[in-house]
Amino acid sequence: MSITVTTHLNLHGTAREALEFYLSVFGGESTLTTYGDLGMPADAPDAGRVVFGQVQAPGGFRLMAYDVPGASGASTTTTAGSTTRSNGMTYTDQPFFVSVRGDSLEEVRRYWEGLTVGGTIVEDLAASAWSPGFGMVTDSFGVTWILDVAGEARTD
Incomplete structure (x- = not known):
């Protein structure tokens, strides 16, 4: 039996930027699917947000992220310095x-x-x-x- 553990980040409107950042740091490939890609109406507030995102790099690095529906802004995220x-x-x-x-x-x-x-x-x-x-x-x-x-x- 084999098992893989992957960190999955629950972000508040910054998943796309985070995934781009991690791709620039670790390299590899990125996958990104928005709520709109899965059928949410294009004019809905969360349609452009990430429902599934992943960065996977050679050597075993993999990280996933998505935008929590309805949540946005830095006030709802963990702040640096804690x-x-x-x-x-x-x-x-x-x-x-x-x-x-x-x-x-x-x-x-x-x-x-x-x-x-x-x-x-x-x-x-x-x-x-x-x-x-x-x-x-x-x-x-x-x-x-x-x-x-x-x-x-x-x-x-």
């Missing part, structure tokens, strides 16, 4: 983080540089006790990402 790190501890009110692990620091740094554009750095990407590279960022869509490099923990 996750902080202090003295090696993470404090947050968010129910989840998205974790991306790469094989090399160069690979992870490319993703980091993309995700930090317009975002809030929670912890800079740097070597840690468990990884050659670890960092946390809350992106411009309010999603907090943990990026790290696969590696052995230090034993000193």
Whole structure:
């Protein structure tokens, strides 16, 4: 048996922009279907919003997103800054983080540089006790990402 877990973001009118952003960071292919594509009248308020969207990139990255019907505006989204790190501890009110692990620091740094554009750095990407590279960022869509490099923990 095989199982795949995919992060599915519930956004408030920004799914299209988020999917375009993640495609620019991770590459791959994007799929997008609007409520109008599935038969909602073109003049309905949500017709142009995303009912199904996905970015899938080589190497296993996949993320889905949609616009919650009837919801819009930044006031209904999670705001950057609700996750902080202090003295090696993470404090947050968010129910989840998205974790991306790469094989090399160069690979992870490319993703980091993309995700930090317009975002809030929670912890800079740097070597840690468990990884050659670890960092946390809350992106411009309010999603907090943990990026790290696969590696052995230090034993000193």
